[in-house]
Amino acid sequence: MQIHLVIPGLIWPGISAISPASGLELPALARMLGLGRHRMAPFEPLDHQLARLFGYVTPASESDSLPLAALRRLGEPSMPAPDVNSQWLCADPVNLSFAREHLLLNEFPADGLDPAEVAALIASLNETFPDLGRFEACTPTRWYLHLAAATHAKLFPLHDVIGRPIKDFLPEGNDARLWQRTLNEAQVLLHNHPVNQAREASGRRPANSLWFWGAGMLRPGTACSLSTVQSREPLTRGLARAAGVTVNEPDCREALKQDTLIVLDSLLKPSLQLDIDSWRACLVELERDWFAPISDSLRTKRLHTLTLTAPGDRGTLELLARATDGWKFWRKPLAFDALLKSLSPSPIQLPGQSPGTTSEYPAR
Structure with missing residues (x-):
């Protein structure tokens, strides 16, 4: 076994x-x-x-991008399976804050956002961005965008960005301008939203941005x-x-x-x-x-x-x-x-850097 x-x-x-x-x-x-x-x-x-x-x-x-959003959405226990012919993005709520001259990204704990707050924010996003598709929240901290049209932008997974300057991880490639503009517009909307104004007034971190990642169309696994x-x-x-x-x-x-x-x-x-x-x-x-x-x-x-x-x-x-x-x-x-x-320390690898060489099992 x-x-x-x-x-x-x-x-x-x-x-x-x-x-x-x-x-x-x-x-x-x-x-x-x-x-x-x-x-x-x-x-x-x-x-x-x-x-x-x-x-x-x-x-x-090996070189194909992974449809991480569609796969994660498929694994949501309380939701029906997504359509195999549709494309999804993770659109997770995050908090952006300045540290020195850098804008750093941090995610929320599982209980960091109230369901009523989430419902109000999702409703505003759907009202503001109807041409992009449909936003939905499977949990208070796992949000999705069911895309109206496929995107081919290069988007970086949330876990790669947490605690790091977002300038190194902004959308790249095809459609990059669309998603950079959408990101900026979403930040303005969320910053001014009454939910976040109330959170800041009470000393809580606002959900003042989204992080888009994981684009792709679901395909059957082998x-x-x-x-x-x-x-x-x-x-x-x-x-x-x-x-x-x-x-x-x-x-x-x-x-x-x-x-x-x-x-x-x-x-x-x-x-x-x-x-x-x-x-x-x-x-x-x-x-x-x-x-x-x-x-x-x-x-x-x-x-x-x-x-x-x-x-x-x-x-x-x-x-x-x-x-x-x-x-x-x-x-x-x-x-x-x-x-x-x-463990021998080595520099943190940023996107585009080639990985190091594999070390062998030590003789014991």
Whole structure:
């Protein structure tokens, strides 16, 4: 039996002088790190890695843009499946604020916007931009635009932009002017909207901009080898649905009954927002709910193979641990804090930069 854990946000982002995992008791994670072989693979966007796992990216389609908005919309649990012949954009509400001379983008937590506020903002957007298509909100922080006409602009995923100057990520290519103009007009509308005026008056961050990304038309996924998937994350759920794979809520006990891919994203937002307290709390929960039972299953050989993939902004940590490695007594636990300190820092990659070279599994 095999388990594949995908945990974005496990690797603290950027080059930092702090030790984010210092003082945390993570014995099960340390055992798995010590038992297995690990490496840092080149940077690859999380969305691209997920699509590749589901067969949505193949050598023949490697250069094609991914319809991330349509796929994420397909994974919304409370909404009907989108029309396969329609094109969608993610139009997520964000907050823009100045830091020195830069305009920085930050997203909202899941409960950061009230449903009544969202309904009023969506209504104003639909009234102001009827020619673009139809805006809708599946959750308070996940908004979409059902496009009236296809776009071929190059748009950057929200996770690539959080906490960074937006000037490096503005729309490019065909239709770039249309979406830059729309972005500016939406900012004026949202800044002046009574909802945001009231939020600012009460000391809350306004939803003063949108972030458009993920353009594309939904296409069927190719057959993939995955039989069972667990995730709450809507893009993963959409990819599974496109590939005809059943996806369930994360449950470690059920996962250990069969080969399972599990995507756990509880660390992602805290890491992107540099919220170290929330990140540490979520890491402790992962140790209790996932790392401990998986480590015990490897030790008792109930689980044969664990693959752990942790996409980060400097590269992807890949861990391969097998139950048959248990007899290698010289392999000692490797503290997660020590692993983080050992990762050689490299500059954050901006769009258009070529990835680094792959490092091999170290001999142990």
